[in-house]
Amino acid sequence: MKNIRNTTILFTLMLVLTSCEKYLEEDLRDQIAVENFFNNDQEALLATNGLYRILLRGNMYGTRGIDNYYVNGADEVGPSRNVNGQIHNYLIQEGVADGNAIWSSCYEIVRNASLNISNIEGNENISEDIRNQTLGESYFLRALAYFHLTNLWGDVPYYRELLPLEELGSLGRFSKDEIRSDMKADLSLAFELLPSEPDLGRASKWAAAALKAKFHLFDSEWAEAKAECDEIIDNSPHRLLENFADVFDQTDRADQYNDEQIFVVDFTTEGIFNDAGTRRTDDYNPRLRDEPSNRNNRPGGPGTPQRWQLLRDTLQTLNQDMSGFGWAVPLPEIADRNNWDPDDLRYDATIVTEYAGFELQFPYYRKNWNLNNTSPRADHHENYVMFRLADIYLMAAEAENELNGPNGAYPYVNKVRERAFEPDKPWGGMTQESFRTAMYDERKYELCTEGYRKMDLIRWGILLETVKSTEHRPWNNPGDNIQPYHVLLPIPQDELILNPNLLTSDPSNNGYRGG
Known part of the structure; x- marks a missing residue:
């Protein structure tokens, strides 16, 4: 099966599929002659590769796009000088660092993935293997887009099938719970469709399980989260590396992947796109x-x-x-x-x-x-490592502790700590509460800068107190500015101008209008 970076005839189609910057501006069905496409395996792969290409953008994973909101403004990372202050110092407003570019790219994934699904599903012109793979990848990447949208904005516009432009342009916000419930079901389907053996840079069934576990963890669905983690731990080909540093060693361009990585955003300076490298x-x-x-x-x-x-x-x-x-x-x-x-x-x-x-x-x-x-x-x-096995072990440990207390959770966290300490320092003798709070630091030290710290602090309900108690450099003062509503972003100003219905269910715009 071809790796993304080796698909050399992808560019022309992707110019079409990813040309619009705002998801409400254009109806893609006016630009793509669908009846003349999705006629064979290669075309299905080309369309699906276009979804991956959106992840390469600077407003997603190519630079500090996603990281701005998942890494900055917590207790791990800060600027070395007086830059990026709007986000780090919680000076976000409508139209100011409101994540508009991320919003647009995520909805572009939603639209294109929905287009793929409607044209690939049941298409007898595509072989069963490629049909399953590209369908599974489209379900996975659409769920990833809604994962980011609901994490960052909560309730957001929601659709699973392409809508007429006038209807799309007037959609209100849907319940985050409804969206995430559907995405979990889609990821179960993706798990069945996707291959077990990872193909470099592409989603496998284990990537789908990892994302589904994240959804469940963030929603405090402990039994479901643990079940997904156990599925990966027990049945996937992934393993913990013996040396922690090796997980992140990408100095050898010919050897950037390893067995601990479950899903990465694949960057290359040898691809056919100008934006194939990362900044x-x-x-x-x-x-x-x-x-x-x-x-x-x-x-x-x-x-x-x-x-x-x-x-x-x-x-x-x-x-x-x-x-x-x-x-x-x-x-x-x-x-x-x-x-x-x-x-x-x-x-x-x-x-x-x-x-x-x-x-x-x-x-x-x-x-x-x-x-x-x-x-x-x-x-x-x-590459940007999105999911890796150590995180899965720690998620399983947290879920087990919430379900049954720490005794059954120790083996999961201690598996990660075996590599981390010399001499070994396994956990034991904790209460459920002390295990819970100890996990705050364990995830911090194991996973820092990997894109989950701020969301962890939010789901634990301790973002504000953590930011206020963390030492920052003299040119930053996030603790003075952070407010309870900063756990979400405001719906972007550009989108409100296009669609005032986005304020119907919440005129305060996630608290940024003070209503």
């Missing part, structure tokens, strides 16, 4: 103009090279460079080794404060940087 890595890579500490000092005395020149020369010998933006650096508390268990091996694989013999001015996330010159600025090849 997200640049947020985590240092910029040499900031580094190292005491950068203008001359260790050899007057007339000798400055410390930044020595670092630059050292990097050159390693075929490396610090050419990033340095926006996404660890906040002071998580960067401080004293706030981690002294035997936690994940710290050195996650945080870096010294490199190549030079003390750095800022800490950085080692797990997310790539200094190799083979990973060039603004066109990196690193």
Whole structure:
């Protein structure tokens, strides 16, 4: 089966399928001669690959799009200078950092996936294997789009079949619970349709199970969440790697995947799209103009090279460079080794404060940087790891604790901690409540910057207190600004202008209008 990055005749179709920026602006059925498409396996694959291509955008996973709202504004990441303050400092309003581009891209996925499903299902011109695969992928990616939409905005417009433009343009908001219930059912169907063996960059049945588990976890449906996690743990080909750092090592472009990764957004600098590389890595890579500490000092005395020149020369010998933006650096508390268990091996694989013999001015996330010159600025090849097995184990542990207390939950969390500690430090002797609160930090240290911390804090009901009690740098003050309604975004201003019915069920717009 062809990998996404090897499908070389995809571009023309995708220009059609992904040309509109706002989901209400155009009726795709006016642009696509559907009766002349979906006639064979290749065309079904092309249409489905177009859904994956939307994930590559900067407003999704290509840079800080999704990360702006899932990673920033919590207790993990902050900017190294006075940038991105609207989001990090909770200065969001209608029309100001309201996520409009993410909204548009997610609804583009919804529309195109719905188009695929209606034309692939029962289509005898497509072989059964490809029909099942592309249907399963379309169900999965549509559910992923609604996952983001309901996480970020709660109740949102909802449809499963393409509607006339006038009807689409007047849709009100539907209950988040109704949407998510349908998506869970769709993911059950996707699980049956998708292949078991992962194809690089494509969704497998285990990706569908992982997303369904996320839906259940976020909705506190503990039994269902645990069942999905157990299905993956017991029956999937995925395994925990022995070394934590290896999970994130993508320096070898020929070996970017590993057995722990369940689903990734596949980036490549060798694809046929201009946006095939990611810029997200640049947020985590240092910029040499900031580094190292005491950068203008001359260790050899007057007339000798400055410390930044020595670092630059050292990097050159390693075929490396610090050419990033340095926006996404660890906040002071998580960067401080004293706030981690002294035997936690994940710290050195996650945080870096010294490199190549030079003390750095800022800490950085080692797990997310790539200094190799083979990973060039603004066109990196690193994949975005969306689901991995360690997260599944921790989700299972949390669900089991909520269902039955900690005794049955220990084996799940301790499986993850076996790799994390030397000597081993398994959990035991906890109450249900102490296990629950200990999981707050366990997920933080295992999964930081992987796109779930802020949503975890929201579903635990502790986002506000966490932001207010976390140390931030002098140019940031999120604790002064955050309000209870910041657990959701306002419906984007551009969408309200197009469709005032979006305010019918909630004139306050998720609290941003004070109603």
